[in-house]
Amino acid sequence: MGAAVQKSTLEARLEGLSTTGFAPAARKDALARLVAMGLPGRRDEYWRWTNPADFIAATPVPAQAFDDSDEAPVFEATDRVKLVFVDGVFDADASDDLALAGVEITRLAEAPDLNWASGLYGTLEVAGQTPVARPLAALNTAAATDGLLIRATAKAEKPINLIYIHRSEVSDPILHHVIRLEEGAELTILENGPAGARFNKVMEVDVAKGARFHHVRVQGRDHERRAATAIFARVAEEALFKSFTLTVNGVLTRNECVIDMVGDDAVAHVAGAALGDGASDAFLHDDTVFVTHGAERGESRQVFKKVLKHGAVGTFQGKILVKPGAQKTDGYQISQSLLLDDDSQFLAKPELEIYADDVKCSHGSTTGAIDETALFYLRSRGVPMEEARGLLVLSFLADAIDEIEDEGLRDDIVGRLEAWLNRHRD
Amino acid sequence: MLEIKNLHVKLEEEDKVILKGVNLTVETGKVHAIMGPNGSGKSTLSYVLSGRDGYEVTDGSALLEGEELLEMEPEERAAAGLFLAFQYPVEIPGVGNMTFLRTALNAQRKARGQDELSAGEFLKVVREKAKTLKIDADMLKRPVNVGFSGGEKKRNEILQMAMLEPKMCILDETDSGLDVDAMRLVADGVNALRDAGRSFLVITHYQRLLDHIKPDVVHIMADGRIIQTGGPELALEVEQNGYADILKAHGLTEAV
Numbered sequence A: 001m002g003a004a005v006q007k008s009t010l011e012a013r014l015e016g017l018s019t020t021g022f023a024p025a026a027r028k029d030a031l032a033r034l035v036a037m038g039l040p041g042r043r044d045e046y047w048r049w050t051n052p053a054d055f056i057a058a059t060p061v062p063a064q065a066f067d068d069s070d071e072a073p074v075f076e077a078t079d080r081v082k083l084v085f086v087d088g089v090f091d092a093d094a095s096d097d098l099a100l101a102g103v104e105i106t107r108l109a110e111a112p113d114l115n116w117a118s119g120l121y122g123t124l125e126v127a128g129q130t131p132v133a134r135p136l137a138a139l140n141t142a143a144a145t146d147g148l149l150i151r152a153t154a155k156a157e158k159p160i161n162l163i164y165i166h167r168s169e170v171s172d173p174i175l176h177h178v179i180r181l182e183e184g185a186e187l188t189i190l191e192n193g194p195a196g197a198r199f200n201k202v203m204e205v206d207v208a209k210g211a212r213f214h215h216v217r218v219q220g221r222d223h224e225r226r227a228a229t230a231i232f233a234r235v236a237e238e239a240l241f242k243s244f245t246l247t248v249n250g251v252l253t254r255n256e257c258v259i260d261m262v263g264d265d266a267v268a269h270v271a272g273a274a275l276g277d278g279a280s281d282a283f284l285h286d287d288t289v290f291v292t293h294g295a296e297r298g299e300s301r302q303v304f305k306k307v308l309k310h311g312a313v314g315t316f317q318g319k320i321l322v323k324p325g326a327q328k329t330d331g332y333q334i335s336q337s338l339l340l341d342d343d344s345q346f347l348a349k350p351e352l353e354i355y356a357d358d359v360k361c362s363h364g365s366t367t368g369a370i371d372e373t374a375l376f377y378l379r380s381r382g383v384p385m386e387e388a389r390g391l392l393v394l395s396f397l398a399d400a401i402d403e404i405e406d407e408g409l410r411d412d413i414v415g416r417l418e419a420w421l422n423r424h425r426d
Numbered sequence B: 001m002l003e004i005k006n007l008h009v010k011l012e013e014e015d016k017v018i019l020k021g022v023n024l025t026v027e028t029g030k031v032h033a034i035m036g037p038n039g040s041g042k043s044t045l046s047y048v049l050s051g052r053d054g055y056e057v058t059d060g061s062a063l064l065e066g067e068e069l070l071e072m073e074p075e076e077r078a079a080a081g082l083f084l085a086f087q088y089p090v091e092i093p094g095v096g097n098m099t100f101l102r103t104a105l106n107a108q109r110k111a112r113g114q115d116e117l118s119a120g121e122f123l124k125v126v127r128e129k130a131k132t133l134k135i136d137a138d139m140l141k142r143p144v145n146v147g148f149s150g151g152e153k154k155r156n157e158i159l160q161m162a163m164l165e166p167k168m169c170i171l172d173e174t175d176s177g178l179d180v181d182a183m184r185l186v187a188d189g190v191n192a193l194r195d196a197g198r199s200f201l202v203i204t205h206y207q208r209l210l211d212h213i214k215p216d217v218v219h220i221m222a223d224g225r226i227i228q229t230g231g232p233e234l235a236l237e238v239e240q241n242g243y244a245d246i247l248k249a250h251g252l253t254e255a256v
Helices: A009-014 A024-037 A123-127 A135-143 A372-380 A385-401 A407-423 B042-050 B074-080 B097-111 B119-132 B137-141 B150-164 B180-193 B208-212 B232-241 B244-249
Strands: A081-086 A103-107 A148-152 A160-165 A174-181 A186-192 A198-207 A212-219 A226-235 A240-248 A252-261 A267-277 A284-293 A299-309 A313-322 A330-339 A345-354 A360-368 B002-011 B017-026 B031-035 B055-064 B082-085 B092-096 B168-172 B199-204 B217-222 B225-230
Touching: A009 A024, A009 A135, A024 A123, A024 A135, A123 A135, A123 A198, A123 A226, A123 A252, A135 A174, A135 A198, A135 A226, A148 A186, A174 A186, A174 A212, A198 A212, A198 A240, A212 A226, A212 A407, A226 A240, A226 A267, A240 A252, A240 A407, A252 A267, A267 A284, A267 A313, A267 A385, A267 A407, A284 A299, A284 A330, A299 A313, A299 A345, A299 A385, A313 A330, A313 A360, A330 A345, A330 A385, A345 A360, A372 A385, A372 B074, A372 B092, A385 A407, A385 B092, A385 B097, B002 B042, B017 B031, B017 B042, B017 B055, B017 B199, B017 B217, B017 B225, B031 B232, B042 B055, B042 B074, B042 B082, B042 B168, B042 B199, B074 B082, B074 B097, B082 B150, B092 B097, B097 B119, B097 B137, B097 B150, B119 B137, B119 B150, B119 B180, B150 B180, B168 B180, B180 B208, B199 B208, B208 B232, B217 B232, B217 B244, B225 B232, B225 B244, B232 B244
Parallel strands: A081 A160, A148 A174, A160 A186, A174 A198, A186 A212, A198 A226, A212 A240, A226 A252, A240 A267, A252 A284, A267 A299, A284 A313, A299 A330, A313 A345, A330 A360, B031 B199, B031 B217, B082 B168, B168 B199
Antiparallel strands: A103 A148, B002 B017, B002 B055, B217 B225
16 A cells, blocks of 8 residues: 555545634534544445435535526515525625524624533534434534524514525535523524535524424525535423425435424424425435434324435435333324336335333325326316326325414415426426 | 217226217207116216226217317316216315315316406305305315215315306216215206206216206116117116116116
8 A cells, every 4th residue: 555644534524624613612522422433324224325425525516506586585475584694604794683582693603602502502412313323413513613592582573584595616514503492482493595515504402391493494496405404402391393394406415303302291393395306416305303202291293295206316214212201102203205207216214112101103104106086186177287296296295384383484385386396397 | 069979998908898889969958867787887988088097999989069079188178168077076185175176267267268267256256156055164175075075075076067167067976975965955056057058967876866957868878888868757767677677678687
C-alpha cells in the first residue's frame, strides 16, 4: 500500500464542520457517540432499503434550486409567523419578528448558553438512539450550525412556519430545532422548502402535560432533494403530538420519527403522504418510525401512504414498542402503497414489540393498484380516465390527510396534491 | 333511442360466450324491462353497454341516437347520455359525495361544450334533488357510498341520475336488497325522471319493481338472447308461473 493515509469516511464527512459553539458539552458528547457508532451503511438493518451513501459522502451531490414559482406558496392562506432560512442560514430580513404571544423564539446561533433549552439540546436525540442507532442525528447534534429554540408557554396566537429556501448548488445545511411546550400550551409548526442541496435536520419536541403540538410539513417539489430528517418527541401525561408530512418528488428523502410516550393518557399521531414519479428523476422515500409506549392508556397512530409510479421506490419501517406496565395501550399502524404501474416498488417492515398484557395493538401493510371497479364507476358517471384516477389517488390518501386537524391546512395540502396529480398525468 | 343489433359478447379472459345475438330497440320516452333467470346475461348486457372492461364484443352493434356506443370510452358514453345505475354501487372512501357529483356533472358538461356549474348553482340543484329522494345533508357530505345502507346506496344512484340527466337510463337490478319502503322511494325517484325525451331499460328478476315503475314493454332474456317480448302482462305471467314454461317453449331448460 502507498504511504498516503486514507481518510476515513467519517473524517471526510466531518471535515469543515464545526463541532464547537453553542452547547459545547452536548456537541462533544454527540461527536463521541457518532465516532463510536460510525456512519450508517447498507449492512445496517435500518438502512437495508435506503442507500445512505449520499448522506455520508464528504460533499453533497450538487443540486440546482427548484423553481416552483408557478404555484402559490404552501401555507400562504394561513396567518402565520414566517421564519426563513436560506441554505441553512437564518434570514432575518425575510423573516417576521421573532415575537409571538405565548411563545419565545430564539436563534440557536445567538444563544450560546441555550437559555431554557440548555438541559434539552441533544437530550431527546440521545434517548432516541436506543435501541436503534441513528448516526445522522448524532452528526446533526454535533455539527448543527443553527436552528431555533421555540418555547410555548400558552396557546400560540398563530402557527410558526419554518421556510427553508435553497439557492446554492452545493449548500449542505445542518439545522437543529428544540421545541418545548410547557404544561397546557398549544403550538402548530409548519415546515416547507428543500433547504439545500443536502439537508440534515433534527427537531426535538418536548410536549409537557396537557400540551398540544401540531406539525404539518411539506417536502417538494424539488426533484434533486436529498434530505435526512428526524423528529424526536417526548409526550407527557395527557399531552398530544400530531405530525403530518406531505412529500412530493425528491431523489432521496429519509424521514425518521421517534416518539416516546412517557405520561399516561398521551396521544401521538404521525402520518405521511408521499407521491413519487420516477420518470424525470429517481424517487426514494423512506419513513422510519419508532413509537414507544411507556405509560398507561396511550394512544398512538402511524398512517403512511405512498403513491408511486415510473420506478419510484417507497419504504416504511415502523415500530410500536409497548413497555412493561404500559397497560391499556392503543397502538395502530398502517402503511400502504398505491402502485400506479408495474415498475414501482414498496418495501415495508412493520414491527410490534409488546411487554404488557392488556393492550390493543394492530398493524397492517398493503400494496395495491388502482381499483378497476371504482375506476369504471367514476368513468361511467362521465369522469375522464385521468381525473378519475386522480380522485382515486386522493381517496387512497384520505386517511393520512385526515390526520391534519386544521381544515384550512388540510385543504391546502389537498390542493397541492391535486396540482401534483395534474402535472403527473400519463 | 337505443338500438342493439345482433350483439355477441364473450368474456375477454376465457372462452365463455355470454350474449348470443341480442336484438333490442328502446324507443325515445319508453320504459323497457328485461327479466330473466340468473345467468341469462342481463347484467352483462348493462356492463357491455356502459363500457366495462373484461368483455369482448365479437359481433353486432349498439347505437345510442344513431351513434355507436361500443366504440366509445365509458366517460364518452356517459357524456352521450347513457347512465347505468349499478346493482352494487361502489364505495369510494375519502371522496365526498358532493365532490363526486360535481366532478361528474362538470366533466359531462365540459364534454358537451357547456359551461361548468358554479359551486353555488350546483349546491342549489343538488339540495333540491336530494330532498325529493330523502337524502339528507349528511349523506351528501359523506364519502361516496361509504357506510350507506343498501337503500341509501340505491337512492344515491338515482340522485346521480337526477343530477346528470341522461337520455338513456339502465337500471341493473336496482331493487335487489331493498325493502318495500326503500323500493318505493327509489321507484318514485325514477318515475319523477320519466319524460318524453328519456328512455329506461329496467333489468330485474322480479315483477314487484315493475309494479312501481310501470314498463311499456317487457322482454324475457335467456341464454344470452331476448326470447320473448310483450306488454306488462308478460311480467305478471312470469311472476305467476316462473320462467319454466317460457324457457321450455324456446327449447331451453332452467339453469340450476
